[in-house]
Amino acid sequence: MKINKISKYHVLVLLLIITVGIFLRTYHFKDWLQFNPDQVRDATVINDVISHGKALPLLGTIAGGTNFHLGPIFYYFQYIAAIVFGNSPEKLAYPDLFFSILAIPLLFLFLKKYFSNSVSLALVTLFSVSYFAVINSRFAWNPNSIPFFVLLFLYALLEIMNPKNREVYHWSLLAGLALGVGIQLHTLLLLILPVVTIIVLVYLTKKKNVNWKSAVIVFLFAIFLNIPQILSEIKTHGVNTSEFFVGSTTQTNKFTDIGYNIENIISCQAEFNLHMISSYENKERCASILNAEKSVIKKYAGVPGNFSNEYLFILSEILGILFSLGGYILLAYYFYKEKDSLKRDFLGLIIVFNLVSMVALVPVASHITMRYFIILFFMPLALLGFWIKFLIEKNRKIFMAVAPIVFGILLMTNLFVVVKSAVPYMQGLVNDANNSILGETQLMADFIINNSGNQSVAYMTGEKFYVKRFFPALGYISERSGLRFVKLMNENSVLKQQSAQQLPIFYIANTGATNYKTGDIIDNCVIISLSKFNNITIFNLKNCEK
Numbered sequence: 001m002k003i004n005k006i007s008k009y010h011v012l013v014l015l016l017i018i019t020v021g022i023f024l025r026t027y028h029f030k031d032w033l034q035f036n037p038d039q040v041r042d043a044t045v046i047n048d049v050i051s052h053g054k055a056l057p058l059l060g061t062i063a064g065g066t067n068f069h070l071g072p073i074f075y076y077f078q079y080i081a082a083i084v085f086g087n088s089p090e091k092l093a094y095p096d097l098f099f100s101i102l103a104i105p106l107l108f109l110f111l112k113k114y115f116s117n118s119v120s121l122a123l124v125t126l127f128s129v130s131y132f133a134v135i136n137s138r139f140a141w142n143p144n145s146i147p148f149f150v151l152l153f154l155y156a157l158l159e160i161m162n163p164k165n166r167e168v169y170h171w172s173l174l175a176g177l178a179l180g181v182g183i184q185l186h187t188l189l190l191l192i193l194p195v196v197t198i199i200v201l202v203y204l205t206k207k208k209n210v211n212w213k214s215a216v217i218v219f220l221f222a223i224f225l226n227i228p229q230i231l232s233e234i235k236t237h238g239v240n241t242s243e244f245f246v247g248s249t250t251q252t253n254k255f256t257d258i259g260y261n262i263e264n265i266i267s268c269q270a271e272f273n274l275h276m277i278s279s280y281e282n283k284e285r286c287a288s289i290l291n292a293e294k295s296v297i298k299k300y301a302g303v304p305g306n307f308s309n310e311y312l313f314i315l316s317e318i319l320g321i322l323f324s325l326g327g328y329i330l331l332a333y334y335f336y337k338e339k340d341s342l343k344r345d346f347l348g349l350i351i352v353f354n355l356v357s358m359v360a361l362v363p364v365a366s367h368i369t370m371r372y373f374i375i376l377f378f379m380p381l382a383l384l385g386f387w388i389k390f391l392i393e394k395n396r397k398i399f400m401a402v403a404p405i406v407f408g409i410l411l412m413t414n415l416f417v418v419v420k421s422a423v424p425y426m427q428g429l430v431n432d433a434n435n436s437i438l439g440e441t442q443l444m445a446d447f448i449i450n451n452s453g454n455q456s457v458a459y460m461t462g463e464k465f466y467v468k469r470f471f472p473a474l475g476y477i478s479e480r481s482g483l484r485f486v487k488l489m490n491e492n493s494v495l496k497q498q499s500a501q502q503l504p505i506f507y508i509a510n511t512g513a514t515n516y517k518t519g520d521i522i523d524n525c526v527i528i529s530l531s532k533f534n535n536i537t538i539f540n541l542k543n544c545e546k
Contacts, residue, residue: 043089180224188364273380
């Protein structure tokens with residue numbers, strides 16, 4: 001295989017791409033950090049270890065919709081960050097930020113296994129500014145580090161598959177590291193990564209290129225990184241393993257129409273592929289083209305980068321399908337005709353990884369969202385690379401004239417969505433019933449703390465969805481300042497607690513839905529002060545009477 005040597009020019013361009021990526025991922029990192037109930041839960045675990053001397057957990061977060069716990073490596077990353085940088089919410093998000101930045105140069109090294117340096121740099125540029133990649137690097141969440149560890153896993157496997165590295169064992173250690181960490185970041189990877197590893201091992205065995213010592217290192221190191229889970233299973237007699245199978249059965253029972261679920265997965269990946277390279281359709285939920293629900297269209301219309309009506313949704317879906325279908329056909333074509341064994345291994349590996357991932361996604365098709373495709377984030381970029389390669393081969397002159405225009409459009413649509421999505425953050429309009437953003441939530445907590453006198457306990461009540469969203473974050477921040485929060489969700493509780501102890505009570509509500517002012521009555525309590533935080537208003541209550 002001809003080696004793509006990296007020139008000083010390529011290095012400088014890559015450094016520029018990384019710099020832009022770092023800026024987009026770190027600008028107002030603390031103030032715009034998502035600090036929702038899941039993040040509060042994880043921060044509380046780390047705070048208990050740091051401040052209260054509790055032991056690090058043997059298990060991690062609960063997989064959605066089940067009682068199965070992932071491995072604890074996500075907590076261990078946060079614990080290290082807290083020790084090194086400090087125990088605060090934004091510092092706990094540093095590992096995800098760090099790995100998201102490292103994913104940029106690693107993606108370049110991965111793509112250049114097959115594509116030219118110039119094409120690889122162009123694809124990495126789109127990844128660097130993609131809304132999906134940027135937004136998933138700006139808060140703490142166990143799947144957010146998946147891109148780096150999936151890339152490390154695939155890259156290390158390719159190096160192991162290279163006959164020249166048959167006796168080189170550091171790639172086995174890196175593959176074991178990626179495998180051991182990856183299966184603790186998402187339940188899907190717990191299935192996908194071991195299966196792909198076994199398929200590669202079978203392939204190397206058939207080629208008579210397998211080094212069993214290398215294979216043992218991969219699995220032993222992965223097991224070593226999962227010792228806490230093993231200890232937990234020994235202590236509990238396999239409770240978590242049982243929950244895994246219970247959860248798997250529950251998910252499997254949900255897809256009664258396998259045909260629809262498969263079609264939904266294919267449609268969703270087509271949507272994701274288009275979204276990843278262009279940031280178009282900036283939405284959480286994906287929808288089948290055969291079931292373009294008007295409720296979905298209505299829910300997401302008007303959000304930066306979203307479709308505005310059903311017709312635009314269907315048009316974007318068709319574009320996504322054409323781009324994806326053509327890309328996969330080209331992938332198969334190049335795999336069939338490729339003579340270079342190392343490049344063929346690259347193509348074969350991503351084919352296997354994509355197929356295994358798609359099969360693993362079928363059981364969750366009924367509630368799948370865009371975020372599930374974080375495990376396949378590199379595929380849209382690779383598909384675009386195949387399109388570029390094909391067009392260059394067909395007519396290089398025309399392609400070189402058109403390519404800058406197409407690339408410029410994709411670059412601008414990505415940057416447009418990223419910048420437009422940042423505007424509500426700049427205006428302080430992101431905090432609502434669905435989002436708790438650290439900067440403004442901190443200001444809300446400051447108001448509560450400053451209006452609690454010298455009390456060590458305060459009560460919170462208010463509109464149901466706002467209490468549910470903000471009570472965890474406000475409670476976490478306030479408690480670290482010595483003020484413990486207690487949630488009260490009905491008027492009788494408010495009256496009882498107020499009359500018994502005369503402790504401060506704070507009422508949280510949607511600013512647009514309330515027109516109360518100082519001296520007015522809420523839940524038979526007098527408003528003695530209030531503060532508006534754009535979408536959210538907090539009232540300080542007193543003198544509650546029956």
